[in-house]
Amino acid sequence: MxxxxxxxxxxxxxxxxxxxxxxxxxxxxxxxxxxxxxxxxxxxxxxxxxxxxxxxxxxxxxxxxxxxxxxxxxxxxxxxxxxxxxxxxGICVRCGQDIPEARLVATPTVQTCIGCQEEIEKEQHTGRGPTM
The missing domain is CATH 1.10.287 (Helix Hairpins)
Incomplete structure (x- = not known):
C-alpha cells in the first residue's frame, strides 16, 4: 500500500x-x-x-x-x-518509515520523518527542531 x-x-x-x-x-x-x-x-x-x-x-x-x-x-x-x-x-529517506500526511501537507518537499529530522538537526547542531 x-x-x-x-x-x-x-x-x-x-x-x-x-x-x-x-x-x-x-x-x-x-x-x-x-x-x-x-x-x-x-x-x-x-x-x-x-x-x-x-x-x-x-x-x-x-x-x-x-x-x-x-x-x-x-x-x-x-x-x-x-x-x-x-x-x-511519503517515505523517510533516512529510515524508510512512512512520513505522517500532516507533515507532508505542511511541507510537501520534506524527505524525513520527525524523528530523523530531529536527529539530523542534533548532528548538525542547528537546534531548530522539526517544522511539523
Whole structure:
C-alpha cells in the first residue's frame, strides 16, 4: 500500500507543480535582463550614475543569495516530484518509515520523518527542531 492516499497524491502533485512554476518564474525574473539588459544579480545591476558603490554591491549580493535559495527550493521541489512519480513519496529517506500526511501537507518537499529530522538537526547542531 502506498504511504499516502490517492487524493493526497493528486493534491500534493498539483501543489508541487504550481510551486515549481512559481519558482521558475521567480528565478527567471531574477536572472533575466532587466530594462538595461542586466540581470538583477549582476554586479552592476543596482548601480546608477550617482549610486553608492557599497550599497549597489550589497543589493547584488542579496540578489545572488536569493537566487541560490530559490534554486535550492526548485531542486527540492523536483526531488519531491520525482519521489511522487516513482512511488517513494511519503517515505523517510533516512529510515524508510512512512512520513505522517500532516507533515507532508505542511511541507510537501520534506524527505524525513520527525524523528530523523530531529536527529539530523542534533548532528548538525542547528537546534531548530522539526517544522511539523
Amino acid at each position: 502506498p504511504p499516502i492516499s490517492p487524493q493526497l497524491h493528486e493534491e500534493i502533485g498539483q501543489r508541487l507543480r504550481k510551486d515549481r512554476e512559481g519558482m521558475l518564474a521567480a528565478i527567471h525574473a531574477r536572472t533575466d535582463g532587466d530594462t538595461d539588459d542586466r540581470p538583477a544579480i549582476s554586479p552592476m545591476a543596482h548601480m546608477g550614475s550617482n549610486d553608492d558603490a557599497p550599497a549597489g554591491e550589497m543589493l547584488s549580493h542579496n540578489e545572488e543569495h536569493l537566487a541560490e535559495h530559490e534554486t535550492r527550493l526548485l531542486q527540492d521541489i523536483d526531488a519531491a516530484l520525482g519521489r511522487l512519480e516513482s512511488g517513494g513519496y
